[in-house]
Amino acid sequence: MAKRVLVVDDEMDLRTFISTVLESSGYKAVVAENGEQGMAKVREKKPDMITLDVMMPKESGIKMYRDIKTNPEYQGIPVLIISGLAKKTFLHSQKVLDRFKNQVVPEPDGYIEKPPEPEELLGEVRRILG
Amino acid sequence: MSTSGQTSFDRLLLIDDEPGIRRMMSLDLSADGYQVRTAADGQSGLDAFGDERPDIVLTDLKMPGMDGIEVLRRIKAQSPETEVIVITGHGDLELAIQSLQLGASDFITKPVSEAALSVALKRAKEHLRLKIELKAHTQDLERRVAEATAKVLASERLAAVGQSVSALVHSVKNILSGLKGGNYLVRQGLKTDKRHIIQQGLEMLERNVNRISSLCYDLLSFGKPRKPELCPVDLREICADAVEYMWPEAEAREVDLDLVERPQALVCQVDRKAVLDAVLNLVSNAIDAAATVNGGQVRLAVEEGEEHFALAVSDNGPGLDEEALRKVFQGFYSSKGSAGTGLGLMVCQKIAQEHGGRVELDNRPGQGATFRLIVPRCAKPPVELVKAKEIWD
Numbered sequence: 390m391a392k393r394v395l396v397v398d399d400e401m402d403l404r405t406f407i408s409t410v411l412e413s414s415g416y417k418a419v420v421a422e423n424g425e426q427g428m429a430k431v432r433e434k435k436p437d438m439i440t441l442d443v444m445m446p447k448e449s450g451i452k453m454y455r456d457i458k459t460n461p462e463y464q465g466i467p468v469l470i471i472s473g474l475a476k477k478t479f480l481h482s483q484k485v486l487d488r489f490k491n492q493v494v495p496e497p498d499g500y501i502e503k504p505p506e507p508e509e510l511l512g513e514v515r516r517i518l519g
Numbered sequence: 520m521s522t523s524g525q526t527s528f529d530r531l532l533l534i535d536d537e538p539g540i541r542r543m544m545s546l547d548l549s550a551d552g553y554q555v556r557t558a559a560d561g562q563s564g565l566d567a568f569g570d571e572r573p574d575i576v577l578t579d580l581k582m583p584g585m586d587g588i589e590v591l592r593r594i595k596a597q598s599p600e601t602e603v604i605v606i607t608g609h610g611d612l613e614l615a616i617q618s619l620q621l622g623a624s625d626f627i628t629k630p631v632s633e634a635a636l637s638v639a640l641k642r643a644k645e646h647l648r649l650k651i652e653l654k655a656h657t658q659d660l661e662r663r664v665a666e667a668t669a670k671v672l673a674s675e676r677l678a679a680v681g682q683s684v685s686a687l688v689h690s691v692k693n694i695l696s697g698l699k700g701g702n703y704l705v706r707q708g709l710k711t712d713k714r715h716i717i718q719q720g721l722e723m724l725e726r727n728v729n730r731i732s733s734l735c736y737d738l739l740s741f742g743k744p745r746k747p748e749l750c751p752v753d754l755r756e757i758c759a760d761a762v763e764y765m766w767p768e769a770e771a772r773e774v775d776l777d778l779v780e781r782p783q784a785l786v787c788q789v790d791r792k793a794v795l796d797a798v799l800n801l802v803s804n805a806i807d808a809a810a811t812v813n814g815g816q817v818r819l820a821v822e823e824g825e826e827h828f829a830l831a832v833s834d835n836g837p838g839l840d841e842e843a844l845r846k847v848f849q850g851f852y853s854s855k856g857s858a859g860t861g862l863g864l865m866v867c868q869k870i871a872q873e874h875g876g877r878v879e880l881d882n883r884p885g886q887g888a889t890f891r892l893i894v895p896r897c898a899k900p901p902v903e904l905v906k907a908k909e910i911w912d
Contacts, residue, residue, distance in 0.1 A: 400693050402723050406700025409716065413707055444689060446842060473692035504696035507703050 391417040392518050395436035397427040397453065398471070399445040403503075407440055407471070410507045411514065424448030428456060431463055438518055440510075441497075443472035443479060451482060458494045467498035467517045471510070476500045528574040528644045533557045534564035534590060535579040535606065540631070544577070547633060553640075561585025565593055568601075575643045576603045580614050588618060595622040600650055602643035606631060690734065697727035737866055747790035747873045754785045754794075754828055758819040761798045765806065769817065772810040776802070779820035787828050789874055789894055794830070797867040797878075801832040801890045804863060808836025808888065826896055827876065833889040839882050847880065867892060 394416050396407045408418035419434050421427040425448040427441070439457070443450035450472065457463045470479060480496065487493055499513040531553045535541050538559070545555040556571055558564035562585050564578060576594055580587035591603050605618040605626045615626040624646055625639040704720025707713075758778055769776035802817060809815030812835060822829040839847060848864055867890075868878045876894040883889075 400696070402697035402700050402727065403693070405719060405723065406696065406703060409700075409704055409707060409719075413711070473689045503692040504699045506699070 391415055392437040393417045393419060393434060394514065395419045395421060395427065395430050395434065395439045397421045397424070397430075397439065397445075397450065398442040399423055400442070403442070403471075407505065407510065410510055414511055414514075416514065424450060424453035424456075427453050431457065431466070436466060438498075438514065439466055439468045440471050440514075441468055443470060443474050451479075451486070454497065455483075455486065455492075455494055459492060469499040469501065469513055469517060470497045471501045471503060471505050473503045475502060528647045529553045530571065530573040530575070531555045532564065532567055532571065532573040532576045533578075534559075534561065534567075534576065534582070534587070536560055536582040537579070540579070540629075544631060544636075547636070551637070561587070561590045564590055568594055568597070572598070572601075574602065574647060575640065576601060577606060578603065579606045580611060580618065581608060588614065588621065591618055591621050591623055600647075602646055604639050604643060687738075694727050694730050694734070697723055697730070701725075701727060737863065747793055747870075749788040749790055749874075751786050752789050752791045752794075754787055754789075754821045754830060755781060757789075757791065757795050757798055758821060758830065760795055761802050762819060764799060765802045768803070769806050772806055772815070774806050774809045774815040774817055776806070776817045777819070779818055781821055785821050785823055785828050787894060787896065790870075793870045793873065794892065794894070797870040797892050798830055798832065800863040800867050801830075801892065804890070805832050805834035805836070805888075808838075809834040811836055822891070824893075827893050828896060829879075829891040829893045831889055831891045833887060835887040838884040838886060838888050839880070840884070844880075844882060848878075864890075 394411050396404055396411070396418050397420075398404050398407065399422050404420045404422075408420060411418045419430055419436060421430045423445045427439070427448075430436070431439070441450045441454060450470065454468060454470070457466060457468060470476075472479065479500065483494060483496070498517050501509060501513060529552060531548060533541060533544055533548070533555055534557070535544070536559055541557045541559070545557055548555045556567055556573065558567045561578075561582055564576075565585075568576065576590075578587045578590050587605055591605060594601055594603055599622070602624045603618075603622070605615065605623045606629060607615045607618075607626050608629050611628075615628075618626060624643050627635045627639050701720045701723030704716050704723060706720075708715075708717030708720055755778075762776055762778055765776060798819070802819065805817040806815075809817050814835075816835045818831075818833045820831045820833070822831055848868055864878065871878050871892050871894065874894045876892065879891045879893060881889040881891070
């Protein structure tokens with residue numbers, strides 16, 4: 390059965406782009422516009438993997454990422470961050486939040502800076518999903 | 520106070536009905552270097568005051584006709600800065616106190632001793648000197664505050680631009696992703712011979728090319744400092760133009776766009792093109808909001824306040840949520856996802872400020888929003904040019 394990838398991004402064009410890249414390579418894409426919708430889709434669709442934008446209105450990707458990685462039921466779902474933020478900036482924000490909340494949240498399974506290249510994106514998804 | 524700019528304060532007016540006192544005192548005072556003009560009664564004293572504007576007035580209190588108290592009152596009303604010294608007879612303490620309450624700087628008693636007169640004049644001159652210094656300090660202070668305010672405003676603008684750079688980069692990265700995505704879709708569609716994917720890709724390219732155009736346009740109009748070209752315009756015409764321009768867009772989005780009728784013209788000095796741009800921006804936002812509900816409506820109205828006119832654009836869309844409310848006037852914030860550059864309202868606000876006005880929001884969550892572009896009835900210079908005092912007031 391096709392692996393299911395949840396694509397979370399507030400930009401419609403990015404959702405279409407990423408889903409088309411995935412679907413044309415045999416994956417099933419499910420989309421969400423923000424962290425709140427994303428969490429609902431995680432519960433509902435039990436995706437095999439998530440691609441996650443960081444800067445989104447309503448609930449940011451940072452919150453959704455930490456919610457997933459600290460929830461025993463979902464923390465096993467690999468997350469590929471696709472963001473306009475530099476990887477260093479994102480990782481720094483995580484360290485600061487770890488210290489602040491006294492949690493240890495693992496680094497994301499992959500990180501792509503926007504704009505994503507289709508080959509890079511597919512390469513990462515294949516690597517992560519095995 | 521001397522209008523010739525002298526600061527020696529030696530021009531005196533002496534009002535006394537007794538010729539002997541006038542003669543004696545003016546001799547003494549002239550010998551001390553004062554230029555003395557005399558008057559024999561209250562009314563001619565006031566006339567002489569009007570002509571000469573002496574620095575210091577010496578007036579007798581008890582005179583036939585207009586008395587010294589009335590002279591004092593009128594001089595202080597005309598020129599609060601003038602020093603008035605009153606001359607009282609023995610036992611006129613009540614009058615002397617009354618004159619001090621009315622603003623006399625001092626009183627001396629008859630017979631006038633040279634020493635008392637000299638002390639009173641010295642104090643009056645000292646008062647005058649202090650008043651001038653104080654005025655100069657105050658003006659200097661006002662000027663410094665105005666300079667500091669202008670600097671703060673300039674640095675805030677810089678800070679605003681600096682803060683916006685990261686938001687701008689974010690916005691550009693998203694557009695770039697859209698272009699790459701569109702490009703990919705077209706290639707993919709061609710490879711697999713799927714027309715709908717090619718179509719999707721082309722639409723995505725088109726959308727993002729448009730976003731770059733509007734981003735450039737908005738950045739240019741925001742970055743460009745300009746002085747509005749003011750001319751008298753009936754604000755109803757601007758609304759009518761806006762409706763005409765936006766009609767096709769509203770029709771396509773099934774939004775009912777209309778003008779609120781107003782029989783009288785509302786003529787105001789504005790930069791017609793700039794204000795129309797701002798209104799188009801507001802209408803375009805309103806259509807976006809109204810298009811999200813069934814039976815979407817956008818209304819344009821001109822409103823008249825005591826000191827200002829307003830162009831009001833109302834929609835019956837969802838209104839703004841808390842996040843949007845907080846960020847709506849910041850650059851590069853857009854609640855429209857792919858559709859907005861997030862600069863439109865900043866541009867509107869800039870145009871309003873160039874007219875000495877502002878943009879106001881009346882938000883009705885769940886029922887819609889009204890944005891008002893407010894311009895003063897008489898065009899005022901932008902805030903940076905207004906004297907600091909008016910800003911603090």
